[in-house]
Amino acid sequence: MAEEARSIDPATLEMIDKAREDGSSNVFERSSNMKPCPIGLEGSCCRICSMGPCRVPLPKNKEETAEERAKRKGVCGATAETIAARNFARMIAAGSAAHSDHARKVTETFLLAAKGEAKGFTIKDEQKLLQVALNFGVKIAERSNEEIATEIGELVMKEFGRQEGELTPVKSAPLKRQELWQKTKVTPRGIDREVVEMMHRTHMGVDQEYKSIMSQAMRTALADGWGGSMLATDLQDIMFGTPAPVLSQINLGVLKKEDVNIIIHGHEPQLAEMLAVVVQDPGIIEYARSKGARGINLAGMCCTANEILMRHGVPIAGNFLQQELAIVTGALEAIVVDVQCIMQGLADVAQCYHTRVITTDPRAKMTGAEHIEFDEHRAWESAEQIIRTAIDNFPNRGKNIRIPDQKTDLVAGFSHETINYLLGGLFRASYRPLNENIINGRIRGVAGVVGCNNARTVHDNAHITLVKELIKNDVLVLQTGCSAMACAKAGLMLPEAAREFAGEGLASVCEAVGIPPVLHLGSCVDNARILIAATAMVKDGGLGDDISDLPVAGAAPEWMSEKALSIGQYFVGSGVFTVFGTTWPTTGSKELTEFLFKDYESIYGGMWAFEADPYKMAELMLGHIDKKRKDLGLDKARDRVLYDMAMRRELDAV
Amino acid sequence: MEYEVMSAEAPGRKQVNILGATFEDGKPSGEECGRWRQKLNSRSEQLKYLETAERYWYGKEWFGSEKRKNPA
Numbered sequence: 001m002a003e004e005a006r007s008i009d010p011a012t013l014e015m016i017d018k019a020r021e022d023g024s025s026n027v028f029e030r031s032s033n034m035k036p037c038p039i040g041l042e043g044s045c046c047r048i049c050s051m052g053p054c055r056v057p058l059p060k061n062k063e064e065t066a067e068e069r070a071k072r073k074g075v076c077g078a079t080a081e082t083i084a085a086r087n088f089a090r091m092i093a094a095g096s097a098a099h100s101d102h103a104r105k106v107t108e109t110f111l112l113a114a115k116g117e118a119k120g121f122t123i124k125d126e127q128k129l130l131q132v133a134l135n136f137g138v139k140i141a142e143r144s145n146e147e148i149a150t151e152i153g154e155l156v157m158k159e160f161g162r163q164e165g166e167l168t169p170v171k172s173a174p175l176k177r178q179e180l181w182q183k184t185k186v187t188p189r190g191i192d193r194e195v196v197e198m199m200h201r202t203h204m205g206v207d208q209e210y211k212s213i214m215s216q217a218m219r220t221a222l223a224d225g226w227g228g229s230m231l232a233t234d235l236q237d238i239m240f241g242t243p244a245p246v247l248s249q250i251n252l253g254v255l256k257k258e259d260v261n262i263i264i265h266g267h268e269p270q271l272a273e274m275l276a277v278v279v280q281d282p283g284i285i286e287y288a289r290s291k292g293a294r295g296i297n298l299a300g301m302c303c304t305a306n307e308i309l310m311r312h313g314v315p316i317a318g319n320f321l322q323q324e325l326a327i328v329t330g331a332l333e334a335i336v337v338d339v340q341c342i343m344q345g346l347a348d349v350a351q352c353y354h355t356r357v358i359t360t361d362p363r364a365k366m367t368g369a370e371h372i373e374f375d376e377h378r379a380w381e382s383a384e385q386i387i388r389t390a391i392d393n394f395p396n397r398g399k400n401i402r403i404p405d406q407k408t409d410l411v412a413g414f415s416h417e418t419i420n421y422l423l424g425g426l427f428r429a430s431y432r433p434l435n436e437n438i439i440n441g442r443i444r445g446v447a448g449v450v451g452c453n454n455a456r457t458v459h460d461n462a463h464i465t466l467v468k469e470l471i472k473n474d475v476l477v478l479q480t481g482c483s484a485m486a487c488a489k490a491g492l493m494l495p496e497a498a499r500e501f502a503g504e505g506l507a508s509v510c511e512a513v514g515i516p517p518v519l520h521l522g523s524c525v526d527n528a529r530i531l532i533a534a535t536a537m538v539k540d541g542g543l544g545d546d547i548s549d550l551p552v553a554g555a556a557p558e559w560m561s562e563k564a565l566s567i568g569q570y571f572v573g574s575g576v577f578t579v580f581g582t583t584w585p586t587t588g589s590k591e592l593t594e595f596l597f598k599d600y601e602s603i604y605g606g607m608w609a610f611e612a613d614p615y616k617m618a619e620l621m622l623g624h625i626d627k628k629r630k631d632l633g634l635d636k637a638r639d640r641v642l643y644d645m646a647m648r649r650e651l652d653a654v
Numbered sequence: 655m656e657y658e659v660m661s662a663e664a665p666g667r668k669q670v671n672i673l674g675a676t677f678e679d680g681k682p683s684g685e686e687c688g689r690w691r692q693k694l695n696s697r698s699e700q701l702k703y704l705e706t707a708e709r710y711w712y713g714k715e716w717f718g719s720e721k722r723k724n725p726a
Contacts, residue, residue: 127691127700134704134712140697172711175720245688247681313683409681413688420707421690429707538720539710545720 007321007459009489011252011404015325018402024352026324027345031455036583043084044588049204051075056083058588078208084589085210086202088565089217091585093198095566096220098340099525100160100191100228101363102268103235107156109270109376110235114149120274120379123149124241128417132234136168149238156231162190167223169230173531174538176546177575181222184603186215186573188223195220210592218573218604225570230528236307240273243310243413243522245422250488252322253407254315255331258294262390263317263326265300266338267523269307271360271374272300274383275336276312284387291394296387301326302341303481303523310413310522319460319482320560321453324349330401334390338374339364341452341561354396358386410488411495412520414478416532422513431533431540433513434476438551439542439634442505444474445625446537448530448571450483451556451564457582460486462557462614467492469618471517474503475625476510478533481524483556492518527567530554531574544632548575548605551628553621557581557614568608572596575605577624579617584610 006028007013019026039045039057047053054074058064064072072080112118123129123145129152133140138151159167167188170178181187188194198220201207207216237243255261262279264272278284279296288296299317300308308314317326324345326332332355335346339361347368350357357369360382365371372389374382414422424430437443447470453459463486467477471492479487491497498510502517510517521529534547543550554576556564565585571578586593600607611617629635643651658674682688694700704712 125691126697127694127703130697130700131704131708131712140701242691244690247683247687417708418688418690424707426690426693426703426707429703431710536710 005458008461008464009251009322009406009459011318011406012322012325012459014402014404015252015322015328019325019328019349022328022352022400024328025345025348026328027321027343027455030345036456039588041583041585042588043087043585044080046074046078046083046086048086048202049076054078054083056080056588058590076204081210081589081592082208082213084586084592085213085217088586088592089198089213089220090202091562092217092221092566092569093195093202095561095563096191096224096228097195098563099224099232099566100195102339102525103191103228103232104157104160105268106232106235106239106270107153110239111150111153111157112376113239114146114153116146118376118379120277121239121270121376123238125238128234128237128242132238135172153235156235159227159231160191161193163193164189167191167227170222170226172230172535173226173574174535174546177548180546180604181573184215186219186222188219188227191223191227194223210589211595214592214595217569221566221569222573224566225528225531225574229525230531232525233522233528236269237415240269240307241311242417243415244418245411246310246313246413247409247411248309248313248315249407250316250318250410250485251406251408252318252326252329252404254297254299254317255326255329255403256294256297257331257401257403259297260288260291260293260295260391260394261297261299261332262387263299263301263332263335264304264308264338265302265323265335266342266361266364267303267340267525268338268361269304270376270379271336271338271383272304272308272314273311274379275387276308276314278380278383278387281384284384284391287388288391288394291391293391293394296391301335303525304338306412306481306484306520306523306526310415310520310526313412315407316485316488319453319485321455321459327353327355329403330354330398331403333393333397334358334386336360336386336390337364337366337369340563342366353400354393354398356389356393358389360386406489408489408491410493410520411516412484412488412493414515414519414521416529416536419519419533420536422515431536433509435537435540435542437505437509441634442474442509443476444505444622445551445553445629446476446478446534447552447621447625448478448480448527448554448576449487449557450480450524450527450530450554450567452482452558452560453486454558454560454582457558457612460489460558462581462612462617463487464490464492465614466555466557466618467518468501469615470621471502471506473618473622474506475622476506477518478521478530479518480521480526480530483558484520487518488520492516493520524563524567527571531570534574534576546575546605549628549632551625551632551634552576553624554578555580555617555621557617572600572606572608573604577606577609577621579609579611579620581610581612581614581617583612
């Protein structure tokens with residue numbers, strides 16, 4: 001890939017150049033030197049026992065004969081279908097485990113906060129507490145918030161180890177969807193149970209029928225979307241506040257030359273929340289000044305950034321592929337990391353500059369980094385120690401500093417609760433205006449565009465191109481993760497973007513409500529907010545009885561992580577047509593791929609698709625949205641009929 | 655806040671005084687600018703809001719499209 005084709009973001013390109021000048025390694029350079037393994041890429045490598053690894057790739061550039069197909073087996077006789085399904089399912093299990101272990105950690109902190117054992121963490125959003133109490137059947141009455149929260153925390157903790165029955169958040173799904181999951185036996189029982197069973201069934205010599213493997217993969221993914229992720233979002237909202245609109249800025253230009261710059265990177269918000277508070281402490285600011293800095297500048301990266309952006313407006317320095325480039329600016333005193341999507345390359349890059357890489361979670365250490373453990377029991381002290389370490393590093397800055405100018409304003413903070421409020425106000429909050437505008441055609445449909453960056457495709461290009469195509473065609477876009485950051489950098493998350501980039505119908509609705517055409521819903525666990533928003537659309541009425549009836553589609557154009565596959569799978573299982581870009585991990589088995597891309601629709605109402613070209617991806621999504629509009633009878637304009645009494649009586653008689 | 659009064663021409667009445675803009679110039683900033691949940695003060699207000707605004711899940715008289723006689 002040519003250097004200029006690495007990214008469409010000028011700040012990223014500028015820092016790639018600087019990294020080359022400085023002799024520093026980075027993900028873009030490494031991806032040029034390391035070609036992906038073609039056999040692993042198509043899911044045709046089995047390494048689950050020591051008789052292998054067995055490679056069963058599809059023949060290149062020709063149709064496979066029946067004989068060749070019969071020979072494509074591992075030493076144990078596992079077929080290409082079984083091998084590809086196992087690999088795919090294990091990726092989903094890892095993704096589900098990541099989101100759910102995030103949820104477990106949040107639950108532990110939540111319980112400490114409820115019991116008053118985590119100084120600095122409290123119940124910030126009483127209303128969300130009451131909402132979750134209703135979900136879990138926790139008695140409210142005159143009990144204190146702490147009593148209610150303790151009972152909720154204990155019940156949530158049991159969801160992880162539940163052995164039978166159904167996960168509690170599943171009851172929030174549309175009734176028809178719940179029935180479908182029961183019928184197809186994929187309703188998740190317990191979060192950990194589904195992941196463990198998935199790992200067992202993909203062990204050597206267990207489940208060797210690809211449809212059966214994929215059935216458990218669905219259950220495992222649903223345990224993420226309607227389990228771990230949803231619970232993480234709910235408890236985080238209670239502890240840190242349900243997001244509401246907030247103005248901020250994004251891109252490497254948010255770093256400040258005169259300040260101590262600290263980036264918090266990863267996924268869990270507990271430490272980030274405390275850092276956001278401690279950096280405002282006058283004593284700490286004075287300490288930074290004593291070292292020659294003007295102040296302290298806290299910025300975020302990846303989904304930890306999304307968490308503190310959504311709740312505090314803390315600026316974002318960039319998305320996944322920009323993490324090393326923040327160090328390359330030469331102006332970063334510390335990159336503080338928690339869990340997930342943290343490149344080990346950070347430690348290498350940091351050796352060329354003065355930046356200190358600080359790991360904080362006992363589950364995520366890194367060779368070459370220093371470890372300052374974040375302890376929820378003494379959260380303030382932990383956060384202060386980390387910040388002081390960064391401040392102490394300020395005098396070590398070299399002269400080789402270049403911070404790109406690029407930074408863009410954005411409005412974030414669109415939780416389901418806030419969307420509901422914005423559409424109707426305090427006394428008539430409702431999804432009705434959204435549904436009405438979908439029915440009358442001003443809005444053609446709704447798309448969820450989410451996911452990562454991937455060094456195998458042009459950074460940010462597919463996200464921005466796809467989303468621009470969708471809003472131009474009157475599709476309201478809901479976003480999370482690094483995809484949201486890409487579009488924010490392109491200025492799509494400002495109310496004025498509606499007039500500039502959206503079709504006339506969508507623009508008119510956005511201007512009336514005062515929202516951007518692209519709404520930022522948060523981090524990757526916050527994809528659960530999209531599930532709830534889709535459920536609210538169903539329950540409001542007029543667009544069918546299930547999520548699979550809605551004119552909606554999903555995409556992850558630059559996906560990279562196993563978490564993305566879990567997200568995609570639970571969206572498909574919830575009835576959403578979901579398109580992934582860049583690459584697809586089951587192409588080694590045509591039968592399995594066909595099952596996921598076609599047969600799934602008849603089982604779950606949603607199915608997977610793969611398309612690397614963002615324009616064609618938009619066409620696929622628009623085609624699906626139009627198909628759903630046609631099924632709902634919304635494809636043609638209808639005259640409004642004024643009913644007289646006789647017609648009303650006739651209606652009542654039905 | 656102090657209200658700004660502007661002078662404008664009105665049909666048949668020549669110059670009239672009208673109330674000027676009541677919003678503050680510039681971009682909203684700070685954590686509190688978009689906050690709306692603080693408008694609900696008491697627990698009973700919050701529970702009532704859940705029952706009405708989030709009626710899809712918590713309203714006693716509401717089940718949206720899922721309870722109609724003829725499924726879509």
